[in-house]
Amino acid sequence: MMRKTKSLFVFGVASLALALITGDVAAQEILITPADPAISVGQTQQFTATGISTATALDAGSYHTCAILQDATVDCWGLNDYGQLGDGTQTNSSTPVAVGGLRDVATVTGGGFHTCARLGDGTLRCWGRNIEGQLGDQATAGWFSATPVPVTGITTALTVTGGGFHSCALLQNGTVRCWGLNDAGQLGNGTVAPSLFPLLPNPTPSEVMDISTATAVSAGGWHTCALLQNGTVRCWGQNNYGQLGDGTPVPTPATSRPTPVPVTVTGITTAVAIEAGIFHTCALLQDGTMQCWGWNDYYQLGNQSAINASSTPVTVDGITPASLAPGAEHTCVLHRDGTAQCWGDNQYGQNGNGSPSGIFAPPTAVVTGITSAIALTSGAEHSCALLPGGRVQCWGRGLHGRLGNGTTTDTFTPVSVVGLGVTWTSSDTTVATIDATGLATGKNSGITTIGAASDGGSGGTTLTVQ
Structure with missing residues (x-):
């Protein structure tokens, strides 16, 4: 899951002193x-x-990334201020570290400052920040857990997705359950909880209203979307930039518009995949085309329009990808030939094509050197690709070590994650x-x-x- 930053701390949380891990490997x-x-x-x-170690799957959080390894364990790297790397510490790491006590992992997801995994038996484990209850362990006190804890009451999960400060799981029966922060209705249970301190956490999963045939779910910064069996998409939560895609006019200036029940995305009836970014969402359609909606301040919707936001889906120009990876203010796609493309904000090199900092790239240039990628994921200001041989390469902002190459330096072309793959x-x-x-x-x-x-x-x- 991907998060937004500019020069500010993404989610309005007070600035923290962050340790940087550097040195020889x-x-x-x-x-x-x-x-x-x-x-x-x-x-x-x-x-x-x-x-x-060789990676078999990966997912990026806002400022960290995690990979499932060949033995069904998990390694993570990057920011670790709330223990989101799962190694029992709060020390950032610019190289992969093992998540403690985690085995038989089927899927992994990175959230804002937390991480969750689905195990082979359908249960879930989460770790990291827990102030808003996003670990789902019923805890009403305690800021974080630096090691995995079980999510309460979920035993039949197909997948799990991490949002900014909430998490959601798709169950075998097609329903969706969410937990954590609910200040914009992102849990989809018909309620909105105040975001004033002290926070009212929602640490127990609750069922999303009116969703019974979901085949995929993706959590954004403060919103969530589900793909249904009939090819339609429904979203809920914050809608201040049109990220729910229901055609509701975008307010100017943008103001909070909580939507605690699912609404239908306008005009999409043949979606086969969805992915949510921080304030925008994208869908892959049956005909191979791609549509996005929501915030567009850096042209991340890919239609090269100067409009700041769109509350209805727009077609990405000339793109027919295999999979989607929207970030904060950039968007990436994986093509069927194993190449990748990114567009939008490039101030830290997150487009991966070697272009100078600050150039907003349209969806034309490919990511340098990526020719056989198997999977792709985007964080707030970085992206990573899974390559043959279990290798992983990342590009973009290197702060906190989120590129995994042993440094904290920004890169405009992909660099290899240390110790993963051959x-x-x-x-x-x-x-x-x-x-x-x-x-x-x-x-x-x-x-x-x-x-x-x-x-x-x-x-x-x-x-x-x-």
Whole structure:
């Protein structure tokens, strides 16, 4: 889930003193098995690398990112002021750290300052900020939990999504339950709770009204949307920038417009996927086109219109993506050929195409060097891609270490997350080639060196082709 920042702290929370983690990263030794095998021309050999973690899925929160690993555990990196990295500390990390005590993870989601995961048995765990009850553990006191806690009463979740200060789960029966902050009706239960301090947390999941056939759910900053079986989309919560897409005129200047019950997004009847950003939302349609609605101050809706906001969906010019990843004031998409595109605000390099800071890119330039991505996710001011071999690359703002490359430096092109994934090489491709999964194919007689490398280390072995 993605959050908004400019020069302010995103959600109006008082500024905090944040520790930055920097320094050198120790190299890891990668062991390749089998060692020094021999095959015939035309035969294949599967190699395996140990001593390195490989990512299978990932999701970005506002200022942190988490990845599910091959053993169904989770690593996170970035801001950790409320324990959202789950390692039992409140220390920021510019490299991945393991979430404590978490196993059998099926999906993970990053929220504003918290993180949640669905386990294989349909239960949920959350960690991080809990002032508003977004961890769902019925706690009415306590600011945060730096380790995972169980969400109360949910045992049949299909997925979970983290919003700014709330969370929602899609259940097997097509209903949706939400918990946490409800100052704009983002829980969808027909009520609005005051946002004055002391806050009135909603730490117990409650059912969203009038939603019984949902197939997907996505939480934004202060709003939530659900995709229904019939291809329509319904949204609820804050509507001050038209992010609910129901055609209600956008007020000028923008003022709070809580909507505590789901409303239907205008004109969308064939959606196959949805994703919510901080103040805007996007849908992928059955014909392959993409539509977005809500805030548009940096042209994040992708239609190159100067209008500040749209309360009805607009078509993104020339884009037919495979998946969507809206951020705060930028939007990214993954194409079927594995390339990625981003547009909108670029002051920290979040468009990933090497353009100078501050240039608002239209949806034309591709993200530099991303040619075989499997998945894509966006945070407030950064984005990350999952690549073959379990590798992850990120770009945009590096503050708090959210790019995972061992630094806190902004980057305008993708950089590799330390210690995740492996790149396979063959020193002589006329003898044998090797693909991104480590499968080598003998081409001609000879000897080649098979290498496995990550930003955290490397290893090698010989392959003889007879």
